[in-house]
Amino acid sequence: MSVDLSQFHQVFFEESYEGLDVMESALLNIDISAIDDETINEIFRAAHSIKGGSGTFGFKEIAEFTHVVETLLDLIRSDQFEMKADHVDLFLKSVDCIRTMINQFEKGVSCDMEVAGELKAAFTVLLDGENETSSESNEADSKKSAQPNDSHSGAEGWQIYFKPELDILRTGNDPVRMFRELSELGELSVIAVTDDIPSISDIDPEACYMAWNLTLFGGATEEQVNEVFEWVVDDSELVITPLMLQSDTREEDLETSPNVGVVVSEHEATIIPETGENEEIAGKEVAEAKQTTTKKAVAKKEVKTESASIRVGTDKIDDLINMVGELVITQSMLSELGKEFSIENLPKLMEGLAQLSMHTRELQENVMRIRMLPISFAFSRFPRLVHDMSKNLNKKVELVLLGEQTELDKTVMERIGDPLVHLVRNSLDHGLELPEKRLALGKDEMGKITLNAFHQGGNIIIQIIDDGAGLNKEKILSKAKENGLVSASDHLSDDQINDLIFLPGFSTAEAVTDISGRGVGMDVVRRNIQELNGSVEVESKEGEGSVFTIRLPLTLAILDGQLINVGEQVYIFPLVSIVESIQTHDQMIHRVSGGCDVLRLRNEYIPIVKLWDVFNIKPKHETVEDGLLVIVEGDNIKIAVLVDDLLGQQQVVIKSIRENYRPVHGVSGATILGDGTVSLILDISGLIKLAGVGRDAYKKINDANDTEAA
Amino acid sequence: MATILAVDDSASMRQMVTFTLKGAGYDVIEAEDGQKALDKAKNRAVDLVLTDVNMPVMDGIELVKNLRTLPDYKFTPILMLTTESAGDKKVQGKNAGATGWLVKPFNPEQLLATIKKVMG
Numbered sequence: 001m002s003v004d005l006s007q008f009h010q011v012f013f014e015e016s017y018e019g020l021d022v023m024e025s026a027l028l029n030i031d032i033s034a035i036d037d038e039t040i041n042e043i044f045r046a047a048h049s050i051k052g053g054s055g056t057f058g059f060k061e062i063a064e065f066t067h068v069v070e071t072l073l074d075l076i077r078s079d080q081f082e083m084k085a086d087h088v089d090l091f092l093k094s095v096d097c098i099r100t101m102i103n104q105f106e107k108g109v110s111c112d113m114e115v116a117g118e119l120k121a122a123f124t125v126l127l128d129g130e131n132e133t134s135s136e137s138n139e140a141d142s143k144k145s146a147q148p149n150d151s152h153s154g155a156e157g158w159q160i161y162f163k164p165e166l167d168i169l170r171t172g173n174d175p176v177r178m179f180r181e182l183s184e185l186g187e188l189s190v191i192a193v194t195d196d197i198p199s200i201s202d203i204d205p206e207a208c209y210m211a212w213n214l215t216l217f218g219g220a221t222e223e224q225v226n227e228v229f230e231w232v233v234d235d236s237e238l239v240i241t242p243l244m245l246q247s248d249t250r251e252e253d254l255e256t257s258p259n260v261g262v263v264v265s266e267h268e269a270t271i272i273p274e275t276g277e278n279e280e281i282a283g284k285e286v287a288e289a290k291q292t293t294t295k296k297a298v299a300k301k302e303v304k305t306e307s308a309s310i311r312v313g314t315d316k317i318d319d320l321i322n323m324v325g326e327l328v329i330t331q332s333m334l335s336e337l338g339k340e341f342s343i344e345n346l347p348k349l350m351e352g353l354a355q356l357s358m359h360t361r362e363l364q365e366n367v368m369r370i371r372m373l374p375i376s377f378a379f380s381r382f383p384r385l386v387h388d389m390s391k392n393l394n395k396k397v398e399l400v401l402l403g404e405q406t407e408l409d410k411t412v413m414e415r416i417g418d419p420l421v422h423l424v425r426n427s428l429d430h431g432l433e434l435p436e437k438r439l440a441l442g443k444d445e446m447g448k449i450t451l452n453a454f455h456q457g458g459n460i461i462i463q464i465i466d467d468g469a470g471l472n473k474e475k476i477l478s479k480a481k482e483n484g485l486v487s488a489s490d491h492l493s494d495d496q497i498n499d500l501i502f503l504p505g506f507s508t509a510e511a512v513t514d515i516s517g518r519g520v521g522m523d524v525v526r527r528n529i530q531e532l533n534g535s536v537e538v539e540s541k542e543g544e545g546s547v548f549t550i551r552l553p554l555t556l557a558i559l560d561g562q563l564i565n566v567g568e569q570v571y572i573f574p575l576v577s578i579v580e581s582i583q584t585h586d587q588m589i590h591r592v593s594g595g596c597d598v599l600r601l602r603n604e605y606i607p608i609v610k611l612w613d614v615f616n617i618k619p620k621h622e623t624v625e626d627g628l629l630v631i632v633e634g635d636n637i638k639i640a641v642l643v644d645d646l647l648g649q650q651q652v653v654i655k656s657i658r659e660n661y662r663p664v665h666g667v668s669g670a671t672i673l674g675d676g677t678v679s680l681i682l683d684i685s686g687l688i689k690l691a692g693v694g695r696d697a698y699k700k701i702n703d704a705n706d707t708e709a710a
Numbered sequence: 711m712a713t714i715l716a717v718d719d720s721a722s723m724r725q726m727v728t729f730t731l732k733g734a735g736y737d738v739i740e741a742e743d744g745q746k747a748l749d750k751a752k753n754r755a756v757d758l759v760l761t762d763v764n765m766p767v768m769d770g771i772e773l774v775k776n777l778r779t780l781p782d783y784k785f786t787p788i789l790m791l792t793t794e795s796a797g798d799k800k801v802q803g804k805n806a807g808a809t810g811w812l813v814k815p816f817n818p819e820q821l822l823a824t825i826k827k828v829m830g
Binding site: 003005007008009011012014015042044045048049051052053055056057063169170171172173174177181206230231234235 | 719720721722723725726729730733762764765766778784785786787788791793801804807808809810811814815816817818827828
């Protein structure tokens with residue numbers, strides 16, 4: 001039967017990437033002064049699996065390269081080779097190299113062997129230096145010995161004396177099975193030698209006291225005969241001699257065989273190879289199997305175009321199936337009710353509907369859980385990154401990862417990777433001081449960067465914490481003034497100053513280093529995070545370090561929304577952006593130059609945006625006094641939005657307008673409400689731009705009022 | 711039909727082995743390490759065990775030792791999947807009570823031939 005191995009390739013690639021990640025993180029955790037066996041074993045196991053798999057699935061280049069890596073690891077494992085810091089780097093490079101090779105196979109491009117060749121040479125030097133017979137040569141030896149040393153294929157048959165060890169049955173080997181196998185090679189005669197069977201009182205029923213004289217007629221090669229006894233040859237007495245003459249062979253050979261002094265009893269049996277039905281059936285099955293193989297292979301090919309897969313725990317799937325089952329039961333109950341509905345069944349109907357809504361919600365939550373992955377997927381690249389970077393910068397850094405099991409939507413995870421890398425790089429490059437400086441400051445020479453993830457409300461919070469120098473406020477302020485981002489007369493709070501680093505065109509790096517300051521600023525980080533409906537903030541204490549806090553929604557597909565209405569229209573605010581909602585009175589409203597109303601709330605002036613005005617619709621209440629003000633925040637700017645009324649809060653499924661129509665300012669998407677009507681989801685940043693109350697206007701208002709108040 | 715317990719920590723190897731064996735008409739139970747295999751073997755009758763050697767939690771050699779202590783598995787054929795370089799593993803495996811071995815890398819045909827060798 002032939003099996004199309006390519007159907008297993010994708011799984012092999014995925015598990016190999018995982019294995020490489022395991023190797024990498026274990027290598028990074030190695031303490032050279034005290035290497036712990038389990039860590040080396042872990043690395044070895046991963047390499048071993050990749051080697052085994054790549055050999056099996058036909059990726060020879062990977063198998064050959066990994067073999068060299070594995071050989072050295074094996075020597076380290078068995079304490080025959082001392083591992084030094086340089087070797088860790090060599091292994092890390094090999095991990096990268098194998099990863100690249102797998103990637104090339106996955107993409108179907110030819111394998112670039114240059115790096116592999118160089119690394120292989122480095123390994124060979126190490127292995128040769130160690131005057132051990134490397135397992136490679138062992139392998140060659142074993143291959144040689146496996147080859148037939150004399151090809152007696154022309155012989156008429158074989159005379160075999162076989163006396164297994166007493167314990168043969170306890171290893172699951174059965175002599176009868178071997179005889180059956182031999183009988184498939186030719187005509188076999190079996191004579192049992194029962195000399196060594198002890199008296200009945202001494203017999204261990206599980207031991208094998210028998211020996212056999214076997215004569216195999218026909219053209220089987222010695223190799224074939226040896227193969228039958230391959231697993232037991234080391235523990236048994238086995239003599240195989242060629243059978244030259246067809247006549248008299250039995251007697252003669254019996255005499256030449258050892259240990260056949262007196263034959264007490266002989267049982268002769270001839271085993272004829274089984275043919276007929278069984279094989280036919282087997283043949284049929286094979287044919288069927290073949291068919292399914294090709295079918296599956298075809299199906300696989302069709303799907304293969306860019307099939308991003310996701311690994312889901314079976315428990316999650318089981319939960320889903322369970323829940324769908326419940327849903328079906330509820331549905332059938334409801335349709336039963338609907339057949340002959342009378343008013344006394346109303347409570348039952350209500351109960352059914354309540355169940356339906358519960359199951360639907362559970363189903364939704366569970367389906368969302370399928371897309372959730374632990375954030376360790378995003379965190380896993382940092383140990384290596386920090387290791388390489390700290391070496392590059394001559395800094396000593398300890399990386400602490402917390403909350404790695406916190407789950408996050410796969411798409412969010414993929415898109416948060418780059419901003420995270422940027423922030424960690426920043427902390428390492430600009431935040432942490434050089435060891436000498438740290439010592440001079442009375443800090444531990446070893447800097448510390450902590451990545452922390454946890455759930456808070458419906459959000460996931462990721463923090464990047466360093467114990468470095470913290471943000472230099474004067475430098476930030478002077479830079480901001482230089483770039484005209486703030487005016488000389490501005491009075492900014494500490495938080496506001498820190499926040500300046502997220503503005504476009506802001507970089508205080510004195511020199512552009514290899515690591516950060518490549519023109520991609522924090523503004524891009526903030527924009528990327530905002531595109532995910534998230535936010536990023538920084539807290540910092542000079543001399544003590546900084547904390548960057550990223551807040552992200554758990555998923556991009558569903559939003560917690562506040563429904564509001566203006567006239568006939570219903571709009572939705574993302575709940576996260578709402579600060580508060582208030583009913584106003586006259587004293588709180590101020591009119592500033594330019595015809596813009598502002599709300600004075602706890603010494604802060606907030607521009608008022610009239611939604612009916614922006615969207616040009618007819619409201620119930622035109623004036624601020626009659627309506628409600630919803631204070632929302634976006635881009636760190638607050639606006640008070642005038643609406644007619646607040647409706648309910650609910651989770652809404654976001655449908656993209658950009659994809660289905662075209663980008664619309666002030667609107668991030670749409671959703672369909674319970675009654676079937678379409679409602680627009682408001683985009684606060686867009687709304688601010690649309691209403692012309694951006695940062696400049698906001699500043700002007702607060703400045704003007706400050707002077708007015710003064 | 712005979713039931714085979716296939717033990718390997720690599721999902722791709724397990725899939726390949728299972729697919730091949732099922733194609734040949736065997737029932738297959740999978741386990742991803744020795745401990746899980748042992749648990750499954752205790753709960754079900756298995757006619758043949760096919761195990762990888764290098765695995766986390768419990769390796770193949772330990773699995774063989776443990777299986778041989780169970781009355782139901784005293785004489786059950788247990789085959790190890792080893793690599794050529796691991797010559798000492800064969801000896802260790804044999805001493806633990808393994809029936810035989812199949813050298814990696816192997817192809818589906820070799821796998822079936824070996825299984826046939828012990829299952830008849």
